[in-house]
Amino acid sequence: MTSDALGRIGTHGRIGTHRHIGAHGRIGILGTPWQAVPPLAALAPWVTDIGATSLDVERGTGRDSFMGHVPDSATKLVFRLPTEGSGGGGDWLVLGPRTRASYFVGGKRLHGCLQLRIRPGAARPLLGVPARDLVGRVVPLAQLPGPAGRALARGLADTEPEPASVLRYLAEELPRRLTPGTPAERARDAVLRAAVAGLSAGAASESGPPQARVAELAHRLAVSERQLRNLFTDAVGVSPKHHARIDRVRQILLRAPQGSTPDWARLAGATGYYDQSHMGAEFRELMGVAPTAYVAGRLPAGTPCHRSDRRAG
Template sequence: MAAPRPDTRGIVEASDLFTHVRFRRREPAPALRPYLEHYWLIDWDLTQPFVSHVVPHPSVNLVFQRFESGDEGERAGFAEVSGLGLGLFAQKLEGRGRVCGVQFRPGGFRPFAPGRPVSQWTGLRLPADEVLSAPPSPAAVLDPEDEDARIAALDRCLLSLGPHPDPGADRAMAVAERVRADRSLLRVGQLARAEGLSVRSLQRLFSTYVGVGPKWVILRYRIHEALERAESDPKTDWAALAADLGYSDQAHLVRDFTATVGAPPTAFAPR
């Protein structure tokens, strides 16, 4: 599998985030790479609060967190499963803290929690012990000061949970990756035909393994692309981009973008 992607898709005003926190991505163990996008690590030590914003990927995350100081004072580490987020995600950071996260590939979480469809976790953030059969200790992941030791702890905890072989998960991951990579796939019916599935079968596959329908995934990846263009290219031709992304017109793209991100594309133009 390829190394973690270097892009910042989904992170709103990524350059601002990176001036406030130390953010990096790391590869998991080889046996885990078919199921995981990457590990993501954040550490911060702030004199003023900062709010980060993310347009979530169609992915489940397992997140280990510790807020060492701030308005709430010190808080022991905890682990939660963050189901696929439907709206803009905001997180207030203050004082000192640390997060070690696991971003699963779309479709890649269920082999670690095979008992229920992934759609059951969509839009929810739940303690890890409510979702996983043998949740790892937050201290084992968060305590090591050495970053490689934290990565090794993440590897151990995930390998202890599985993954359980599941052809359905393999198919869902492959289809979701096709959506991400192929900009010409703009309609659910078109995707279903390309995969040799009925629309209903494709919808069931995505509900069970990804957590949302294929139409939602197509639109979310297109919004990610639009956000990246908005933040990097002040001369973006929005009418042309709307057509490229499968929208009927520029106004439709701007409406979806604004509803998802909270502001129109022009608000994110480079200064």
């Protein structure tokens, strides 16, 4: 993320006008403008990209107040910007991996958000807890167990509550937390990075369904399937197979946005499914609605949006 890109994130996080799909193929929050940009070089060991949503509007009732979060195997650090005139300093939340979509309604004034996607394997050193303990949860940063999360929360609380300032603070502070790992730790991180890349939907059409790809990948990385599963569950929060399933559904969301008319059979093949029926069943399981209903905007009914700590699916 360049200094110019940093400057584009204003006080209320208004960058871009995309509807739930940001730059670099990232999927954001349904029903909100969203854009993602690469992180500053100093944050790259911790963060894959930074996104902003423009939520600083008064939401009404019915579909005008509707929001949804799509499945995502990433753990995220989210800064909710203070609303204008609130006098508050905003707050920091940790969003754990989300295994299924969730849909919400609410009539309150919502915050703009700055979202940092934590790199696979970085949750434990950054937050002090493994990703597996955060699955389906939304937790205030200051309430995480252990000193790491609380220390980070204290530092952020003393920072000017606007995106450019908090990103500068993180760019200065996080490199101090990055310690050279042992040879074993570096080898484990290399295996994890290779596994995440190997299970991306971009490789799906060449390598077959997730379970076959996990076995093939473990063999290629010279680890057992059990070792790969344990590494993934601890560092990412979900199993390799579930990560691959989530990634494939996210690729469908990217290639078949709402209002489009996709060629479903071709899309199924391009994202590694056996056929269109297989794609539809998996999409419905993770998104709660069939692909055709999704692109037509027929989404499940939302539930009231509650504050953390909560289970989010």
